[in-house]
Amino acid sequence: MNFFVILNARKVKTTLLVVMISFFTALFLYSESAGYYPVFSTSAGPKAVYQGEKGIALTFNIGWGDVQAAPILDTLEKSKVKSATFFLSGAWAERHPDLVQRIVKQGYEIGSLGYAYKEYTEMDEPEIRRDMMRSQEVFQKLNLKKVKLLRSPTGHFDKKTLKAADSVGFTVVHWSINSNDWKSPGVEKIIQNVQGADQGDILLFHASDSAKQTAVALPNIISQLKKKGELVSVSDMLSNGKVKTTLIQ
Known part of the structure:
Protein backbone atom coordinates (compact mmCIF):
# COMPACT_ATOMS: atom_id res chain seq x y z
CA MET A 1 0.00 0.00 0.00
CA GLY A 35 6.67 42.79 -29.56
CA TYR A 36 5.28 42.34 -33.06
CA TYR A 37 1.58 42.74 -33.74
CA PRO A 38 0.48 41.11 -37.01
CA VAL A 39 -2.55 43.02 -38.19
CA PHE A 40 -4.18 40.30 -40.27
CA SER A 41 -4.32 37.40 -37.83
CA THR A 42 -7.24 38.65 -35.74
CA SER A 43 -10.70 37.15 -35.51
CA ALA A 44 -12.19 40.60 -36.14
CA GLY A 45 -11.05 40.58 -39.76
CA PRO A 46 -8.29 42.11 -41.90
CA LYS A 47 -6.91 45.45 -40.74
CA ALA A 48 -4.45 48.16 -41.77
CA VAL A 49 -1.92 49.83 -39.50
CA TYR A 50 -2.20 53.60 -39.20
CA GLN A 51 -0.45 54.44 -35.93
CA GLY A 52 2.09 52.97 -33.56
CA GLU A 53 3.21 53.61 -30.00
CA LYS A 54 6.93 54.43 -29.98
CA GLY A 55 8.84 56.68 -32.34
CA ILE A 56 7.71 58.83 -35.26
CA ALA A 57 7.73 57.41 -38.79
CA LEU A 58 8.44 59.55 -41.85
CA THR A 59 7.00 57.88 -44.94
CA PHE A 60 7.30 58.96 -48.57
CA ASN A 61 5.25 57.75 -51.54
CA ILE A 62 6.85 57.72 -54.99
CA GLY A 63 4.67 56.77 -57.93
CA TRP A 64 6.08 58.86 -60.74
CA GLY A 65 8.57 61.56 -61.70
CA ASP A 66 12.28 62.14 -62.15
CA VAL A 67 12.94 65.38 -60.31
CA GLN A 68 11.91 65.53 -56.64
CA ALA A 69 13.19 62.26 -55.16
CA ALA A 70 16.89 63.19 -55.22
CA PRO A 71 16.49 66.60 -53.51
CA ILE A 72 14.38 65.00 -50.79
CA LEU A 73 17.03 62.34 -50.24
CA ASP A 74 19.64 65.13 -50.10
CA THR A 75 17.61 66.92 -47.44
CA LEU A 76 17.17 63.80 -45.33
CA GLU A 77 20.90 63.13 -45.52
CA LYS A 78 21.82 66.71 -44.55
CA SER A 79 19.31 66.57 -41.69
CA LYS A 80 20.93 63.33 -40.49
CA VAL A 81 17.72 61.32 -40.73
CA LYS A 82 18.77 57.70 -40.38
CA SER A 83 15.33 56.06 -40.55
CA ALA A 84 12.46 56.58 -42.97
CA THR A 85 10.21 54.41 -45.12
CA PHE A 86 9.74 54.89 -48.87
CA PHE A 87 6.74 53.29 -50.55
CA LEU A 88 7.64 52.84 -54.22
CA SER A 89 5.53 51.80 -57.15
CA GLY A 90 7.14 48.90 -58.96
CA ALA A 91 6.93 50.71 -62.29
CA TRP A 92 8.83 53.71 -60.88
CA ALA A 93 11.44 51.51 -59.20
CA GLU A 94 11.98 49.65 -62.46
CA ARG A 95 12.82 52.91 -64.24
CA HIS A 96 14.95 54.36 -61.42
CA PRO A 97 17.17 51.57 -60.05
CA ASP A 98 19.86 54.13 -59.16
CA LEU A 99 17.51 56.04 -56.86
CA VAL A 100 16.23 52.80 -55.34
CA GLN A 101 19.79 51.84 -54.49
CA ARG A 102 20.44 55.28 -53.04
CA ILE A 103 17.42 54.92 -50.76
CA VAL A 104 18.80 51.61 -49.54
CA LYS A 105 22.34 52.98 -49.18
CA GLN A 106 21.09 55.79 -46.95
CA GLY A 107 19.59 53.14 -44.70
CA TYR A 108 15.94 53.70 -45.46
CA GLU A 109 13.25 51.06 -45.61
CA ILE A 110 11.37 50.26 -48.80
CA GLY A 111 7.71 49.36 -48.99
CA SER A 112 5.50 48.65 -51.98
CA LEU A 113 3.04 51.05 -53.58
CA GLY A 114 1.86 48.33 -55.91
CA TYR A 115 3.13 48.20 -59.46
CA ALA A 116 1.05 50.34 -61.78
CA TYR A 117 -0.41 52.91 -59.36
CA LYS A 118 -3.98 51.72 -59.90
CA GLU A 119 -7.07 52.32 -57.78
CA TYR A 120 -7.40 49.07 -55.84
CA THR A 121 -10.99 49.69 -54.75
CA GLU A 122 -12.03 49.51 -58.43
CA MET A 123 -10.25 46.18 -59.05
CA ASP A 124 -11.18 42.62 -58.17
CA GLU A 125 -9.10 40.69 -55.66
CA PRO A 126 -7.12 38.52 -58.14
CA GLU A 127 -6.18 41.63 -60.15
CA ILE A 128 -5.05 43.42 -56.99
CA ARG A 129 -2.97 40.41 -56.01
CA ARG A 130 -1.30 40.30 -59.44
CA ASP A 131 -0.38 43.99 -59.20
CA MET A 132 1.10 43.48 -55.73
CA MET A 133 3.10 40.46 -56.83
CA ARG A 134 4.41 42.26 -59.91
CA SER A 135 5.87 44.97 -57.69
CA GLN A 136 7.47 42.29 -55.53
CA GLU A 137 9.09 40.76 -58.61
CA VAL A 138 10.62 44.13 -59.48
CA PHE A 139 12.06 44.53 -55.99
CA GLN A 140 13.55 41.05 -56.13
CA LYS A 141 15.24 41.86 -59.45
CA LEU A 142 16.73 44.93 -57.76
CA ASN A 143 18.22 42.63 -55.10
CA LEU A 144 16.12 44.03 -52.28
CA LYS A 145 15.25 41.98 -49.25
CA LYS A 146 11.68 40.76 -49.29
CA VAL A 147 9.44 43.80 -49.03
CA LYS A 148 6.80 43.25 -46.35
CA LEU A 149 4.99 46.58 -46.13
CA LEU A 150 2.46 47.90 -48.63
CA ARG A 151 0.52 51.09 -49.01
CA SER A 152 -2.48 51.21 -51.28
CA PRO A 153 -1.42 53.30 -54.31
CA THR A 154 -4.06 56.02 -53.98
CA GLY A 155 -4.49 55.62 -50.24
CA HIS A 156 -7.93 54.06 -50.70
CA PHE A 157 -8.45 50.45 -49.70
CA ASP A 158 -11.23 48.05 -48.86
CA LYS A 159 -11.62 44.54 -47.47
CA LYS A 160 -10.58 42.82 -50.68
CA THR A 161 -7.43 44.95 -50.79
CA LEU A 162 -6.52 43.81 -47.29
CA LYS A 163 -7.32 40.17 -48.09
CA ALA A 164 -5.17 40.29 -51.21
CA ALA A 165 -2.29 41.85 -49.28
CA ASP A 166 -2.57 39.27 -46.53
CA SER A 167 -2.54 36.42 -49.05
CA VAL A 168 0.81 37.52 -50.51
CA GLY A 169 2.44 38.43 -47.19
CA PHE A 170 2.08 42.21 -47.07
CA THR A 171 1.10 44.35 -44.09
CA VAL A 172 -0.95 47.35 -45.23
CA VAL A 173 0.25 50.65 -43.79
CA HIS A 174 -1.87 53.80 -43.83
CA TRP A 175 -0.99 57.01 -41.95
CA SER A 176 -2.18 59.09 -39.02
CA ILE A 177 -1.03 62.50 -40.32
CA ASN A 178 -1.18 63.70 -43.91
CA SER A 179 1.11 66.56 -44.95
CA ASN A 180 -0.85 67.09 -48.19
CA ASP A 181 2.47 68.15 -49.68
CA TRP A 182 1.48 66.86 -53.12
CA LYS A 183 -0.99 69.76 -53.40
CA SER A 184 1.90 72.26 -53.13
CA PRO A 185 -0.04 74.39 -50.63
CA GLY A 186 3.07 76.34 -49.58
CA VAL A 187 6.00 75.44 -47.35
CA GLU A 188 4.46 76.98 -44.23
CA LYS A 189 1.19 75.11 -44.80
CA ILE A 190 3.00 71.78 -45.11
CA ILE A 191 4.82 72.49 -41.85
CA GLN A 192 1.53 73.45 -40.21
CA ASN A 193 -0.18 70.28 -41.47
CA VAL A 194 2.21 68.05 -39.50
CA GLN A 195 2.98 70.21 -36.46
CA GLY A 196 0.67 68.12 -34.26
CA ALA A 197 2.71 64.95 -34.87
CA ASP A 198 3.89 63.07 -31.81
CA GLN A 199 5.00 59.63 -30.59
CA GLY A 200 3.42 56.84 -32.62
CA ASP A 201 2.40 58.91 -35.62
CA ILE A 202 2.98 57.76 -39.19
CA LEU A 203 3.42 60.82 -41.41
CA LEU A 204 2.62 60.84 -45.11
CA PHE A 205 4.83 62.76 -47.51
CA HIS A 206 5.54 62.34 -51.20
CA ALA A 207 8.70 62.29 -53.28
CA SER A 208 6.94 62.19 -56.63
CA ASP A 209 7.26 65.24 -58.87
CA SER A 210 4.06 66.77 -57.51
CA ALA A 211 5.82 67.32 -54.16
CA LYS A 212 7.59 70.50 -55.25
CA GLN A 213 7.84 72.09 -51.78
CA THR A 214 8.57 69.05 -49.62
CA ALA A 215 12.37 69.26 -49.67
CA VAL A 216 12.21 72.89 -48.50
CA ALA A 217 9.70 72.14 -45.72
CA LEU A 218 11.48 69.07 -44.36
CA PRO A 219 14.38 70.65 -42.40
CA ASN A 220 11.98 72.61 -40.16
CA ILE A 221 9.67 69.60 -39.79
CA ILE A 222 12.53 67.23 -38.95
CA SER A 223 13.95 69.65 -36.38
CA GLN A 224 10.61 69.85 -34.59
CA LEU A 225 9.96 66.11 -34.75
CA LYS A 226 13.32 65.23 -33.24
CA LYS A 227 12.32 67.20 -30.14
CA LYS A 228 9.28 64.93 -29.72
CA GLY A 229 10.77 61.51 -30.31
CA GLU A 230 13.05 59.25 -32.29
CA LEU A 231 12.54 59.00 -36.04
CA VAL A 232 12.03 55.33 -36.90
CA SER A 233 11.09 53.13 -39.84
CA VAL A 234 7.58 51.73 -39.97
CA SER A 235 8.89 48.21 -39.33
CA ASP A 236 10.72 49.38 -36.21
CA MET A 237 7.56 51.08 -35.03
CA LEU A 238 5.56 47.89 -35.50
CA SER A 239 8.08 45.78 -33.63
CA ASN A 240 8.63 48.15 -30.71
CA GLY A 241 5.16 48.67 -29.32
CA LYS A 242 1.43 48.43 -29.77
CA VAL A 243 -0.12 49.50 -33.04
CA LYS A 244 -3.47 51.01 -33.89
CA THR A 245 -5.34 49.45 -36.74
CA THR A 246 -8.46 50.25 -38.67
CA LEU A 247 -11.01 47.54 -39.46
CA ILE A 248 -12.69 47.37 -42.85
CA GLN A 249 -16.13 45.77 -42.72
Missing part, protein backbone atom coordinates in the same frame (compact mmCIF):
# COMPACT_ATOMS: atom_id res chain seq x y z
CA ASN A 2 2.81 2.42 0.98
CA PHE A 3 4.62 1.58 -2.27
CA PHE A 4 1.42 2.44 -4.23
CA VAL A 5 1.09 5.81 -2.46
CA ILE A 6 4.75 6.66 -3.11
CA LEU A 7 4.39 5.66 -6.78
CA ASN A 8 1.28 7.84 -7.19
CA ALA A 9 3.04 10.76 -5.51
CA ARG A 10 5.90 10.43 -7.95
CA LYS A 11 3.49 10.40 -10.90
CA VAL A 12 1.77 13.52 -9.58
CA LYS A 13 5.10 15.32 -9.15
CA THR A 14 6.21 14.30 -12.65
CA THR A 15 2.91 15.47 -14.15
CA LEU A 16 3.11 18.80 -12.31
CA LEU A 17 6.70 19.26 -13.49
CA VAL A 18 5.72 18.62 -17.12
CA VAL A 19 2.80 21.07 -16.83
CA MET A 20 5.04 23.76 -15.30
CA ILE A 21 7.72 23.32 -17.96
CA SER A 22 5.09 23.54 -20.70
CA PHE A 23 3.62 26.67 -19.14
CA PHE A 24 6.91 28.52 -18.84
CA THR A 25 7.95 27.45 -22.34
CA ALA A 26 4.71 28.84 -23.75
CA LEU A 27 5.18 32.03 -21.73
CA PHE A 28 8.72 32.45 -23.06
CA LEU A 29 7.65 31.96 -26.66
CA TYR A 30 4.82 34.43 -26.21
CA SER A 31 7.09 37.05 -24.68
CA GLU A 32 9.52 36.64 -27.58
CA SER A 33 6.81 37.30 -30.15
CA ALA A 34 4.71 39.83 -28.23
Whole structure:
Protein backbone atom coordinates (compact mmCIF):
# COMPACT_ATOMS: atom_id res chain seq x y z
CA MET A 1 0.00 0.00 0.00
CA ASN A 2 2.81 2.42 0.98
CA PHE A 3 4.62 1.58 -2.27
CA PHE A 4 1.42 2.44 -4.23
CA VAL A 5 1.09 5.81 -2.46
CA ILE A 6 4.75 6.66 -3.11
CA LEU A 7 4.39 5.66 -6.78
CA ASN A 8 1.28 7.84 -7.19
CA ALA A 9 3.04 10.76 -5.51
CA ARG A 10 5.90 10.43 -7.95
CA LYS A 11 3.49 10.40 -10.90
CA VAL A 12 1.77 13.52 -9.58
CA LYS A 13 5.10 15.32 -9.15
CA THR A 14 6.21 14.30 -12.65
CA THR A 15 2.91 15.47 -14.15
CA LEU A 16 3.11 18.80 -12.31
CA LEU A 17 6.70 19.26 -13.49
CA VAL A 18 5.72 18.62 -17.12
CA VAL A 19 2.80 21.07 -16.83
CA MET A 20 5.04 23.76 -15.30
CA ILE A 21 7.72 23.32 -17.96
CA SER A 22 5.09 23.54 -20.70
CA PHE A 23 3.62 26.67 -19.14
CA PHE A 24 6.91 28.52 -18.84
CA THR A 25 7.95 27.45 -22.34
CA ALA A 26 4.71 28.84 -23.75
CA LEU A 27 5.18 32.03 -21.73
CA PHE A 28 8.72 32.45 -23.06
CA LEU A 29 7.65 31.96 -26.66
CA TYR A 30 4.82 34.43 -26.21
CA SER A 31 7.09 37.05 -24.68
CA GLU A 32 9.52 36.64 -27.58
CA SER A 33 6.81 37.30 -30.15
CA ALA A 34 4.71 39.83 -28.23
CA GLY A 35 6.67 42.79 -29.56
CA TYR A 36 5.28 42.34 -33.06
CA TYR A 37 1.58 42.74 -33.74
CA PRO A 38 0.48 41.11 -37.01
CA VAL A 39 -2.55 43.02 -38.19
CA PHE A 40 -4.18 40.30 -40.27
CA SER A 41 -4.32 37.40 -37.83
CA THR A 42 -7.24 38.65 -35.74
CA SER A 43 -10.70 37.15 -35.51
CA ALA A 44 -12.19 40.60 -36.14
CA GLY A 45 -11.05 40.58 -39.76
CA PRO A 46 -8.29 42.11 -41.90
CA LYS A 47 -6.91 45.45 -40.74
CA ALA A 48 -4.45 48.16 -41.77
CA VAL A 49 -1.92 49.83 -39.50
CA TYR A 50 -2.20 53.60 -39.20
CA GLN A 51 -0.45 54.44 -35.93
CA GLY A 52 2.09 52.97 -33.56
CA GLU A 53 3.21 53.61 -30.00
CA LYS A 54 6.93 54.43 -29.98
CA GLY A 55 8.84 56.68 -32.34
CA ILE A 56 7.71 58.83 -35.26
CA ALA A 57 7.73 57.41 -38.79
CA LEU A 58 8.44 59.55 -41.85
CA THR A 59 7.00 57.88 -44.94
CA PHE A 60 7.30 58.96 -48.57
CA ASN A 61 5.25 57.75 -51.54
CA ILE A 62 6.85 57.72 -54.99
CA GLY A 63 4.67 56.77 -57.93
CA TRP A 64 6.08 58.86 -60.74
CA GLY A 65 8.57 61.56 -61.70
CA ASP A 66 12.28 62.14 -62.15
CA VAL A 67 12.94 65.38 -60.31
CA GLN A 68 11.91 65.53 -56.64
CA ALA A 69 13.19 62.26 -55.16
CA ALA A 70 16.89 63.19 -55.22
CA PRO A 71 16.49 66.60 -53.51
CA ILE A 72 14.38 65.00 -50.79
CA LEU A 73 17.03 62.34 -50.24
CA ASP A 74 19.64 65.13 -50.10
CA THR A 75 17.61 66.92 -47.44
CA LEU A 76 17.17 63.80 -45.33
CA GLU A 77 20.90 63.13 -45.52
CA LYS A 78 21.82 66.71 -44.55
CA SER A 79 19.31 66.57 -41.69
CA LYS A 80 20.93 63.33 -40.49
CA VAL A 81 17.72 61.32 -40.73
CA LYS A 82 18.77 57.70 -40.38
CA SER A 83 15.33 56.06 -40.55
CA ALA A 84 12.46 56.58 -42.97
CA THR A 85 10.21 54.41 -45.12
CA PHE A 86 9.74 54.89 -48.87
CA PHE A 87 6.74 53.29 -50.55
CA LEU A 88 7.64 52.84 -54.22
CA SER A 89 5.53 51.80 -57.15
CA GLY A 90 7.14 48.90 -58.96
CA ALA A 91 6.93 50.71 -62.29
CA TRP A 92 8.83 53.71 -60.88
CA ALA A 93 11.44 51.51 -59.20
CA GLU A 94 11.98 49.65 -62.46
CA ARG A 95 12.82 52.91 -64.24
CA HIS A 96 14.95 54.36 -61.42
CA PRO A 97 17.17 51.57 -60.05
CA ASP A 98 19.86 54.13 -59.16
CA LEU A 99 17.51 56.04 -56.86
CA VAL A 100 16.23 52.80 -55.34
CA GLN A 101 19.79 51.84 -54.49
CA ARG A 102 20.44 55.28 -53.04
CA ILE A 103 17.42 54.92 -50.76
CA VAL A 104 18.80 51.61 -49.54
CA LYS A 105 22.34 52.98 -49.18
CA GLN A 106 21.09 55.79 -46.95
CA GLY A 107 19.59 53.14 -44.70
CA TYR A 108 15.94 53.70 -45.46
CA GLU A 109 13.25 51.06 -45.61
CA ILE A 110 11.37 50.26 -48.80
CA GLY A 111 7.71 49.36 -48.99
CA SER A 112 5.50 48.65 -51.98
CA LEU A 113 3.04 51.05 -53.58
CA GLY A 114 1.86 48.33 -55.91
CA TYR A 115 3.13 48.20 -59.46
CA ALA A 116 1.05 50.34 -61.78
CA TYR A 117 -0.41 52.91 -59.36
CA LYS A 118 -3.98 51.72 -59.90
CA GLU A 119 -7.07 52.32 -57.78
CA TYR A 120 -7.40 49.07 -55.84
CA THR A 121 -10.99 49.69 -54.75
CA GLU A 122 -12.03 49.51 -58.43
CA MET A 123 -10.25 46.18 -59.05
CA ASP A 124 -11.18 42.62 -58.17
CA GLU A 125 -9.10 40.69 -55.66
CA PRO A 126 -7.12 38.52 -58.14
CA GLU A 127 -6.18 41.63 -60.15
CA ILE A 128 -5.05 43.42 -56.99
CA ARG A 129 -2.97 40.41 -56.01
CA ARG A 130 -1.30 40.30 -59.44
CA ASP A 131 -0.38 43.99 -59.20
CA MET A 132 1.10 43.48 -55.73
CA MET A 133 3.10 40.46 -56.83
CA ARG A 134 4.41 42.26 -59.91
CA SER A 135 5.87 44.97 -57.69
CA GLN A 136 7.47 42.29 -55.53
CA GLU A 137 9.09 40.76 -58.61
CA VAL A 138 10.62 44.13 -59.48
CA PHE A 139 12.06 44.53 -55.99
CA GLN A 140 13.55 41.05 -56.13
CA LYS A 141 15.24 41.86 -59.45
CA LEU A 142 16.73 44.93 -57.76
CA ASN A 143 18.22 42.63 -55.10
CA LEU A 144 16.12 44.03 -52.28
CA LYS A 145 15.25 41.98 -49.25
CA LYS A 146 11.68 40.76 -49.29
CA VAL A 147 9.44 43.80 -49.03
CA LYS A 148 6.80 43.25 -46.35
CA LEU A 149 4.99 46.58 -46.13
CA LEU A 150 2.46 47.90 -48.63
CA ARG A 151 0.52 51.09 -49.01
CA SER A 152 -2.48 51.21 -51.28
CA PRO A 153 -1.42 53.30 -54.31
CA THR A 154 -4.06 56.02 -53.98
CA GLY A 155 -4.49 55.62 -50.24
CA HIS A 156 -7.93 54.06 -50.70
CA PHE A 157 -8.45 50.45 -49.70
CA ASP A 158 -11.23 48.05 -48.86
CA LYS A 159 -11.62 44.54 -47.47
CA LYS A 160 -10.58 42.82 -50.68
CA THR A 161 -7.43 44.95 -50.79
CA LEU A 162 -6.52 43.81 -47.29
CA LYS A 163 -7.32 40.17 -48.09
CA ALA A 164 -5.17 40.29 -51.21
CA ALA A 165 -2.29 41.85 -49.28
CA ASP A 166 -2.57 39.27 -46.53
CA SER A 167 -2.54 36.42 -49.05
CA VAL A 168 0.81 37.52 -50.51
CA GLY A 169 2.44 38.43 -47.19
CA PHE A 170 2.08 42.21 -47.07
CA THR A 171 1.10 44.35 -44.09
CA VAL A 172 -0.95 47.35 -45.23
CA VAL A 173 0.25 50.65 -43.79
CA HIS A 174 -1.87 53.80 -43.83
CA TRP A 175 -0.99 57.01 -41.95
CA SER A 176 -2.18 59.09 -39.02
CA ILE A 177 -1.03 62.50 -40.32
CA ASN A 178 -1.18 63.70 -43.91
CA SER A 179 1.11 66.56 -44.95
CA ASN A 180 -0.85 67.09 -48.19
CA ASP A 181 2.47 68.15 -49.68
CA TRP A 182 1.48 66.86 -53.12
CA LYS A 183 -0.99 69.76 -53.40
CA SER A 184 1.90 72.26 -53.13
CA PRO A 185 -0.04 74.39 -50.63
CA GLY A 186 3.07 76.34 -49.58
CA VAL A 187 6.00 75.44 -47.35
CA GLU A 188 4.46 76.98 -44.23
CA LYS A 189 1.19 75.11 -44.80
CA ILE A 190 3.00 71.78 -45.11
CA ILE A 191 4.82 72.49 -41.85
CA GLN A 192 1.53 73.45 -40.21
CA ASN A 193 -0.18 70.28 -41.47
CA VAL A 194 2.21 68.05 -39.50
CA GLN A 195 2.98 70.21 -36.46
CA GLY A 196 0.67 68.12 -34.26
CA ALA A 197 2.71 64.95 -34.87
CA ASP A 198 3.89 63.07 -31.81
CA GLN A 199 5.00 59.63 -30.59
CA GLY A 200 3.42 56.84 -32.62
CA ASP A 201 2.40 58.91 -35.62
CA ILE A 202 2.98 57.76 -39.19
CA LEU A 203 3.42 60.82 -41.41
CA LEU A 204 2.62 60.84 -45.11
CA PHE A 205 4.83 62.76 -47.51
CA HIS A 206 5.54 62.34 -51.20
CA ALA A 207 8.70 62.29 -53.28
CA SER A 208 6.94 62.19 -56.63
CA ASP A 209 7.26 65.24 -58.87
CA SER A 210 4.06 66.77 -57.51
CA ALA A 211 5.82 67.32 -54.16
CA LYS A 212 7.59 70.50 -55.25
CA GLN A 213 7.84 72.09 -51.78
CA THR A 214 8.57 69.05 -49.62
CA ALA A 215 12.37 69.26 -49.67
CA VAL A 216 12.21 72.89 -48.50
CA ALA A 217 9.70 72.14 -45.72
CA LEU A 218 11.48 69.07 -44.36
CA PRO A 219 14.38 70.65 -42.40
CA ASN A 220 11.98 72.61 -40.16
CA ILE A 221 9.67 69.60 -39.79
CA ILE A 222 12.53 67.23 -38.95
CA SER A 223 13.95 69.65 -36.38
CA GLN A 224 10.61 69.85 -34.59
CA LEU A 225 9.96 66.11 -34.75
CA LYS A 226 13.32 65.23 -33.24
CA LYS A 227 12.32 67.20 -30.14
CA LYS A 228 9.28 64.93 -29.72
CA GLY A 229 10.77 61.51 -30.31
CA GLU A 230 13.05 59.25 -32.29
CA LEU A 231 12.54 59.00 -36.04
CA VAL A 232 12.03 55.33 -36.90
CA SER A 233 11.09 53.13 -39.84
CA VAL A 234 7.58 51.73 -39.97
CA SER A 235 8.89 48.21 -39.33
CA ASP A 236 10.72 49.38 -36.21
CA MET A 237 7.56 51.08 -35.03
CA LEU A 238 5.56 47.89 -35.50
CA SER A 239 8.08 45.78 -33.63
CA ASN A 240 8.63 48.15 -30.71
CA GLY A 241 5.16 48.67 -29.32
CA LYS A 242 1.43 48.43 -29.77
CA VAL A 243 -0.12 49.50 -33.04
CA LYS A 244 -3.47 51.01 -33.89
CA THR A 245 -5.34 49.45 -36.74
CA THR A 246 -8.46 50.25 -38.67
CA LEU A 247 -11.01 47.54 -39.46
CA ILE A 248 -12.69 47.37 -42.85
CA GLN A 249 -16.13 45.77 -42.72
